[in-house]
Amino acid sequence: MFAPVLSLLFAASALAAPALKIAGCSVAHKQLTVPTGQTQLVVPSTTTPSFVGIGVGVQNYTCSAAGTFTNVGAVAELVDISCADSSKYASLTQSVFDLWQRAPESLTTQKLIQDLSPIDPIFKQPIILGQHFFVTNPITGSGISPKWDFTSASLQGHSDAFVVGAKVGDIVAPSNSGTNIDWLMLNAAQGNLASNVFRVETRGGQPPASCTPGSPDISVKYASQYWLFGGSFSH
Ligand SMILES: *[C@@H]1O[C@H](CO)[C@@H](O)[C@H](O)[C@H]1NC(C)=O
Numbered sequence: 001m002f003a004p005v006l007s008l009l010f011a012a013s014a015l016a017a018p019a020l021k022i023a024g025c026s027v028a029h030k031q032l033t034v035p036t037g038q039t040q041l042v043v044p045s046t047t048t049p050s051f052v053g054i055g056v057g058v059q060n061y062t063c064s065a066a067g068t069f070t071n072v073g074a075v076a077e078l079v080d081i082s083c084a085d086s087s088k089y090a091s092l093t094q095s096v097f098d099l100w101q102r103a104p105e106s107l108t109t110q111k112l113i114q115d116l117s118p119i120d121p122i123f124k125q126p127i128i129l130g131q132h133f134f135v136t137n138p139i140t141g142s143g144i145s146p147k148w149d150f151t152s153a154s155l156q157g158h159s160d161a162f163v164v165g166a167k168v169g170d171i172v173a174p175s176n177s178g179t180n181i182d183w184l185m186l187n188a189a190q191g192n193l194a195s196n197v198f199r200v201e202t203r204g205g206q207p208p209a210s211c212t213p214g215s216p217d218i219s220v221k222y223a224s225q226y227w228l229f230g231g232s233f234s235h
Helices: 003-013 086-102 109-113
Strands: 049-063 069-080 128-136 144-149 162-171 183-190 196-204 218-229
Touching: 049 086, 049 109, 049 128, 069 109, 069 144, 069 218, 086 109, 086 196, 086 218
Parallel strands: none
Antiparallel strands: 049 069, 049 218, 069 128, 128 144, 144 162, 162 183, 183 196, 196 218
């Protein structure tokens, strides 16, 4: 995967640098579909999508004194799906999740992503967009905030290619909400990777309904689509 690195170097060193384009396809004209009859998830009208990926990873939970699970973050790897037809996005997300669900405990998300080509030819040479994880809330200094960080993968060398999100919208998953985690809309609180992030088409990630206080933290496998809008890096 040398070509993307070279084109980044070239774009960065050109005098009148064209809009930065990493490997993959433009998603500017892809349409994010959100459920009708709700006001939480609002597709931006003044920006276009810049990245669309499938996140594959785990949601972490701790057991509260009340005997219910509380989310304590997540960690996921984002694989690019920009070159697939958007009519296939939901089924690609489902297929990635099915493989991840069946994978042995020892299989990492990085390894899983290298082996997705039976699902679709776009995964023959998978593009890792970056990582999703949690950091201390950079605004308040307490609690945790979700971060999408492409600085170690598709946008290596661009130290501002990350976004820390603040949740502005949340709806239960339109189907199987006992199994599938909520769909979300976030605004950027920090970073130049995007101005908005959406988590949609979730698969898995929900904890059991109750737990025994004092029991260890758990990790629940999930996959979802992440749509990033705006930001200074187009794709
Ligand atoms: C979530 O759990 C995984 C192990 O399953 C761990 O690698 C990761 O660091 C945890 N992340 C957070 C934010 O708790």
